[in-house]
Amino acid sequence: xxxxxxxxxxxxxxxxxxxxxxxxxxxxxxxxxxxxxxxxxxxxxxxxxxxxxxxxxxxxxxxxxxxxxxxxxxxxxxxxxxxxxxxxxxxxxxxxxxxxxxxxxxxxxxxxxxxxxxxxxxxxxxxxxxxxxxxxxxxxxxxxxxxxxxxxxxxxxxxxxxxxxxxxxxxxxxxxxxxxxxxxxxxxxxxxxxxxxxxxxxxxxxxxxxxxxxxxxxxxxxxxxxxxxxxxxxxxxxxxxxxxxxxxxxxxxxxxxxxxxxxxxxxxxxxxxxxxxxxxxxxxxxxxxxxxxxxxxxxxxxxxxxxxxxxxxxxxxxxxxxxxxxxxxxxxxxxxxxxxxxxxxxxxxxxxxxxxxxxxxxxxxxxxxxx
Numbered sequence: 001x002x003x004x005x006x007x008x009x010x011x012x013x014x015x016x017x018x019x020x021x022x023x024x025x026x027x028x029x030x031x032x033x034x035x036x037x038x039x040x041x042x043x044x045x046x047x048x049x050x051x052x053x054x055x056x057x058x059x060x061x062x063x064x065x066x067x068x069x070x071x072x073x074x075x076x077x078x079x080x081x082x083x084x085x086x087x088x089x090x091x092x093x094x095x096x097x098x099x100x101x102x103x104x105x106x107x108x109x110x111x112x113x114x115x116x117x118x119x120x121x122x123x124x125x126x127x128x129x130x131x132x133x134x135x136x137x138x139x140x141x142x143x144x145x146x147x148x149x150x151x152x153x154x155x156x157x158x159x160x161x162x163x164x165x166x167x168x169x170x171x172x173x174x175x176x177x178x179x180x181x182x183x184x185x186x187x188x189x190x191x192x193x194x195x196x197x198x199x200x201x202x203x204x205x206x207x208x209x210x211x212x213x214x215x216x217x218x219x220x221x222x223x224x225x226x227x228x229x230x231x232x233x234x235x236x237x238x239x240x241x242x243x244x245x246x247x248x249x250x251x252x253x254x255x256x257x258x259x260x261x262x263x264x265x266x267x268x269x270x271x272x273x274x275x276x277x278x279x280x281x282x283x284x285x286x287x288x289x290x291x292x293x294x295x296x297x298x299x300x301x302x303x304x305x306x307x308x309x310x311x312x313x314x315x316x317x318x319x320x321x322x323x324x325x326x327x328x329x330x331x332x333x334x335x336x337x338x339x340x341x342x343x344x345x346x347x348x349x350x351x352x353x354x355x356x357x358x359x360x361x362x363x364x365x366x367x368x369x370x371x
Contacts, residue, residue: 030065030066030067030204030206030229031067032065032066032067033064033065033066034062034064034065034066034205034329035062035063035064036061036329036339036340036341037055037056037057037061037062037339037340037341038053038054038055038056038061038062038064038207038209039052039053039054039055039056039063039221039223040052040053040063040064040065040207041053041223045227048227048228049229050225050226050227050228050229051065051206051207051225051227052224052225052226053207053208053223053224053226054208054222054223054224055208055209055211055216055221056221057216057339058211058212058213058215058216059209059210059211059212059213061209061211061339062207062208062209062210062329063208064099064205064206064207064209065205065206065207066203066204066205066206067204067233068202069200069201069202069203069204069233070233071200071233072103072199072200072201072202073166073199073200074200075163075165075166076100076162076163076164076201076204076231076232076233077161077162077163077164077231078098078100078161078162078204078206078230078231078232079160079161079182079228079229079230079231080098080159080160080206080226080227080228080229080230081157081158081159081160081226081227081228081229082120082156082157082160082224082225082226083156083157083158083224083225084120084127084156084224085156085223085224085225086127086153086156087153088125088153088218089120089121089122089123089125089126089127089215090122090123090125090214091123091124092212092214093121093122093212093214093215093218094119094120094121094122094210094211094212094215095119095120095208095210095211095212095215095224096117096118096119096120096209096210097118097119097120097160097206097207097208097224097226098116098117098118098160098162098204098205098206098207099114099116099117099118099204099205099209100114100115100116100117100164100201100203100204101113101114101115101201101202101204101205102114102115102134102198102199102200102201102202103198103199103200103201103202104198104199106136106197108197109143110134110135110140110141110142110143110144111143112134112135112142112143112144112198113134114134115133115134115164115195115198115200115201116131116132116133116162116164116174116201117131117132117133118130118131118160118162118176119131119132121148122215123148123150124150126150126151126152126153127150127152127153127156128148128149128150128151129148129149129151129158129160129176129178129187129188130146130147130149130188131146131147131148131162131176131188131190132144132145133145133146133164133174133190133193133195134195134198135172135193135194135195136193136194136195136197137192137193137194145190146190147176147188147189147190148188149176149178149187149188151178155178155179157225157227158178158179159177159178159179159180159228160176160177160178161177161182162174162175162176163175163176163177163186164201166195166198166200166201167194167195167196168194168196169192169194170191170192171196172192172193172194172195172196173189173190173191173192173193174189174190174193175188175189175190176188176189204231204233206226206229207224207226208223208224250290251290251291251292251346252289252290253265253270253289253290253291253349254291254292255291255292255293255294256291256292256293256303256347256361256363257293257294258363259301259363259364259365259367260363260364261361261362261363261364262360262362262363263291263360263361263363264358264359264360264361265289265349265358265359265360265361266289266356266357266358266359267287267288267289267313267349267350267356267359268287268356268357269287269356270287270288270290270350287350287356288348288349288350289348289349289350289359290346290347290348290349291346291347291348291349291361292320292344292345292346292347293317293340293345293346293347293363294343294344294345295340295341295342295343295344295345295365296342298342299342299365299366299367300339300340300341300342300365300366301339301340301363301365302337302338302339302340302363302364302365303315303317303331303337303338303340303347303361303362303363304335304337304361304362304364305331305335305336305337305349305359305360305361306335306359306360306362307335307357307358307359307360308358313349313350313357313359314331314336314348314349314350315331315336315337315338315347315348315349316329316338316347316348316349316350317329317331317338317340317345317346317347317348318345318347318348319343319344319345319346320343320344320345320346340365347361349361
């Protein structure tokens with residue numbers, strides 16, 4: 001991989017009017033870890049501090065580091081070098097490398113909580129880098145705009161630089177440069193996103209998540225390596241991680257720790273104090289049922305949500321002690337499943353469509369050594 005001189009890097013960032021980037025391992029903007037059935041490991045190498053991220057199962061597992069931004073509506077520039085240690089990919093193999101979570105999901109929609117995601121995708125026998133971004137355009141009624149570019153396996157380790165601007169109409173923009181040269185036009189660009197209604201990027205995460213089942217079957221627990229990480233933010237959220245909340249999410253439904261278990265309930269009349277998205281923080285203020293669940297040491301649990309409603313309910317698993325901005329993981333829409341390693345959780349059932357209704361949870365898992 002070709003390297004730029006430090007002088008060129010400084011000139012580039014100055015020209016773009018961004019704050020000086022801070023290295024993730026020296027000033028530690030990535031101060032928190034979310035590893036659900038996964039492992040993250042910082043290590044020193046010749047270029048500074050790098051990150052290995054690996055998972056023990058396919059989605060919704062996660063092995064990420066993240067931080068909360070002090071100024072969500074400011075432009076964001078994230079740059080890193082990724083090495084997936086792969087020499088083949090198929091069209092059904094994919095993983096998420098980086099995510100920026102919205103400060104607020106618009107009540108009037110679209111109900112998209114991730115402002116941007118950087119993806120590794122298979123297709124046509126070559127790897128592809130993709131970008132997904134929240135948008136408010138007629139062509140994307142689900143609120144998701146995407147763009148993809150092919151690369152070669154020989155390009156890895158590959159530098160990926162993402163730049164995100166918030167704004168109404170054409171001011172909303174996400175751009176991606178692939179490779180060390182970021183002086184020219186971006187490789188990928190999503191324009192006219194009209195993303196102002198999401199109120200900025202509240203949290204940024206980096207690592208390995210949303211690994212497809214077919215990719216996990218191929219790589220197992222083999223890590224992806226992230227190095228030479230820089231971010232335009234110079235300050236963290238002023239009150240520290242999640243200290244703006246009062247207490248924890250309050251459970252309003254029963255404990256579901258016993259297995260096997262099937263329980264029915266309704267989100268109608270439930271709490272509006274809840275997180276709604278994996279790896280980030282946002283508040284919808286809609287009704288939800290919140291259960292407690294404890295996974296003993298040496299055990300594993302899975303929780304599956306099902307509903308006969310025409311709209312999709314969502315299933316979220318949040319670490320015990322999380323507030324409304326908690327770092328939760330999200331299952332796929334009903335029917336959806338989360339797989340949990342040992343720990344104490346709040347299991348949140350809610351809809352992202354401002355509606356409520358009945359649901360059923362099925363809980364299973366392994367019985368190991370309980371302590």
